[in-house]
Amino acid sequence: MAAIARVSRKALTSFSSSAHPSAFHRTFAAEAAKAAAITPSPDRIKWDYRGQRRIIPLGQWLPKIAVDAYVAPNVVLAGQVTVCDGASVWPGSVLRGDLNKITVGFCSNVQERCVLHAAWSSPTGLPAETSIERFVTIGAYSLLRSCTIEPECIIGQHSILMEGSLVETHAILEAGSVVPPGRRIPTGELWAGNPARFVRTLTHEETLEIPKLAVAINDLSKEYFQEFLPYSTVYLEVEKFKKSLGISI
Numbered sequence: 001m002a003a004i005a006r007v008s009r010k011a012l013t014s015f016s017s018s019a020h021p022s023a024f025h026r027t028f029a030a031e032a033a034k035a036a037a038i039t040p041s042p043d044r045i046k047w048d049y050r051g052q053r054r055i056i057p058l059g060q061w062l063p064k065i066a067v068d069a070y071v072a073p074n075v076v077l078a079g080q081v082t083v084c085d086g087a088s089v090w091p092g093s094v095l096r097g098d099l100n101k102i103t104v105g106f107c108s109n110v111q112e113r114c115v116l117h118a119a120w121s122s123p124t125g126l127p128a129e130t131s132i133e134r135f136v137t138i139g140a141y142s143l144l145r146s147c148t149i150e151p152e153c154i155i156g157q158h159s160i161l162m163e164g165s166l167v168e169t170h171a172i173l174e175a176g177s178v179v180p181p182g183r184r185i186p187t188g189e190l191w192a193g194n195p196a197r198f199v200r201t202l203t204h205e206e207t208l209e210i211p212k213l214a215v216a217i218n219d220l221s222k223e224y225f226q227e228f229l230p231y232s233t234v235y236l237e238v239e240k241f242k243k244s245l246g247i248s249i
Contacts, residue, residue, distance in 0.1 A: 058098055069104075070221040080118075080129075084108075088221035090140075100146065101129035108136040109217045111157075119146040122164040122182075135211040139175060147179070150187075152210045170207040174199070 054071065055063050056078040063077035066084050071077065072091040079097035083089060087104045092113035095102050100118030104110060110132070122128040128146045132138065136149050139157035147161040150168050155161070156175035165179040173185065174192035185191050188207060190199045242248075 061097065063095075063097070068225070070225040072224070084134075086218050088218060090114075090221075099128075101131075103129070104132050105136065105151070106134040107211075107214050107218050108132050108134060108138070109214060109221070110138045111142075111217075112140040114138055114140065114142045114144070117143075117145045119163050122146050126164055126166070128163070135214040137210075137214050137217065152207070152214075154210055154213065156192075170202065170210060172202060172206075172210070 054073065054075055054077060055065075056076065057063075058079040061079045063079065063081040064083065065071055065077070066087065068085055069083045070088040071083060072089060072093070074091050075089045076094045077083070077089075077097075078095065079099075080101040081095045081097040082101070082103045084104060084106045086107040088109045089095065089104065090109065090111045093110050093115070095104075095110070095116045097118060099120050102116050102118055110116065116130050116132075118130045119128050126148065130144055130146055131148045132144075133149060133151045135152045137154045138144070138149075139155055139159060141157055142155055142159045142161075144155075144161045146163040147165040147167070149155065149161075150166075150171075152170050153167050154172045155167070156173050156177060158175055159173050159177045159179070161167070161173075161179045162181040162183075164182040165184070167173065167179070167185040168187035170188045171185045172190045173179070173196060174190065176194065177192050177196045178194040179185065179191075179196045183196065185196070188202050190202055191197060192199050
């Protein structure tokens with residue numbers, strides 16, 4: 001449209017300087033031929049406006065998703081991200097593995113609108129990657145950066161874990177907790193607050209409930225996962241095959 005507008009303006013300018021109608025037609029044809037001769041550069045980026053990209057490779061790094069892991073359609077996985085067997089990443093979450101590795105372990109879940117990132121290095125000297133081990137529940141709207149969460153932990157909603165923080169096994173963070181850089185949450189304890197402080201020791205029954213919550217969320221994710229499996233629409237292929245054989249449907 002912009003090219004046509006430029007052609008029209010040039011043609012009208014030429015016509016105003018010429019009184020004969022044939023001069024106008026010759027000028028318009030010449031300008032239109034020039035516009036048609038312009039071809040876009042082969043190096044021009046062709047943008048894809050069809051929707052959000054879920055998998056974003058960065059250089060040699062490509063996010064890895066296990067066969068039975070559930071990753072919602074509007075989740076963004078970039079770079080060095082690994083989602084292990086039975087894990088689930090729920091709608092709106094962003095996992096940025098552009099600086100270091102991010103791992104979501106077996107049967108762990110990252111709930112809605114969480115942000116996971118990793119720094120180049122950790123002030124504690126521990127690995128700067130973000131590591132979530134097995135049977136871990138990450139509450140919605142949480143922010144995790146270069147932290148390590150050992151097996152069977154619960155991170156409450158809206159929690160923030162900073163660089164180098166460590167949550168040991170069978171620990172629970174209440175909603176809204178903020179773990180400063182390098183802080184360690186000991187095993188079998190409940191912490192809360194900003195900054196996070198010790199509240200009490202968990203009972204044996206409470207520690208047994210931690211993996212049960214992760215398994216329950218995993219079972220729920222299977223209902224979502226089935227909507228994206230090939231057999232959900234296999235009836236279309238069956239109908240197509242029957243038509244090719246002349247069998248009435």
